[in-house]
Amino acid sequence: MxxxxxxxxxxxxxxxxxxxxxxxxxxxxxxxxxxxxxxxxxxxxxxxxxxxxVLFAGQEEHRRLLAEGVAAAPADATPLGAVTAGLDALTASFTPEQREFAPRLATVVAGHGELRERLAFKELDLAAALADALRERGVPDPAASLAADLGIRAFSAAWGQWITPANSRSFPALAHRHLAELHRAATTLT
Missing domain, CATH: 1.10.10.60 (Homeodomain-like)
Structure with a gap:
């Protein structure tokens, strides 16, 4: 080339x-x-x-997309509704090329402790960005932090499913489904 x-x-x-x-x-x-x-x-x-x-390219872009999605959510959106808007903005940015090489990326990361640690830090950083965006909307803690944590858990689970070759669902649809499952699970904790 x-x-x-x-x-x-x-x-x-x-x-x-x-x-x-x-x-x-x-x-x-x-x-x-x-x-x-x-x-x-x-x-x-x-x-x-x-x-x-090189394996974690786009961290700042991901933070920005989450924050912009949360900010663009309707004024009457619940905290999880705002998280959904953030996830929509982020997951829609992933390309077919990224999906194509993502299974190999996941294998490389899974096989190396330093990379697994970096992934964990990336997820914490994204959760912090999401919580900050929710606080900007007036969502108090601990609701902002909890909603952000659920959002990033949903993102991670959706990504793992999205990169599976047999999957035919969109990344945003998978994120919605996982967030709804986590929300249902959280309501059973009382």
């Missing part, structure tokens, strides 16, 4: 996942990822601070 071709970020992600699957996370270097993508190490570091973060 020529270095000037578009989508350098996506090409780097795909190259990294390919290499991590072929030779392992620890054995793969940034130089190898850049070369596989047809780019330079300098280009890699323009997009990512290190090889770990």
């Amino acid at each position: 020529a270095r000037w071709e578009p989508n350098a970020r996506l090409r780097l992600v795909q190259a990294a996942i390919d290499l991590f699957c072929e030779q392992g996370y620890d054995s793969t270097t940034v130089a190898q990822i850049a070369e596989r993508a047809g780019l330079t190490k300098t280009t890699f570091f323009r997009h990512f601070p290190d090889k770990r973060e």
Whole structure:
């Protein structure tokens, strides 16, 4: 591939996942990822601070989409209604290309403790962003934090199902279903 071709970020992600699957996370270097993508190490570091973060691309974008979705929810939306709007904004942003390589991404992350830890931090960060957006709407704690936690649990469960090759449902529909299941489960705790 020529270095000037578009989508350098996506090409780097795909190259990294390919290499991590072929030779392992620890054995793969940034130089190898850049070369596989047809780019330079300098280009890699323009997009990512290190090889770990290539797998978690888009964190700031995900935070922004969640917050914007919550802010755009109708004024009379319940906290979970606002969370649903945030999840809709986020899940609608995922592309068919991401779904295509996501099972391999999940395998790489599952096989490496450092990456599982990074995923857990990412989920905590997204829950914090969601809770902040709910507080901006006037939702007090602990309701804001609890609704945000349910939202991110629903997001994670939906993502796991969405990337399954046999799945035919949309990511937003899966997120709605998982959030509704979690809400029902929470109401049985009394």
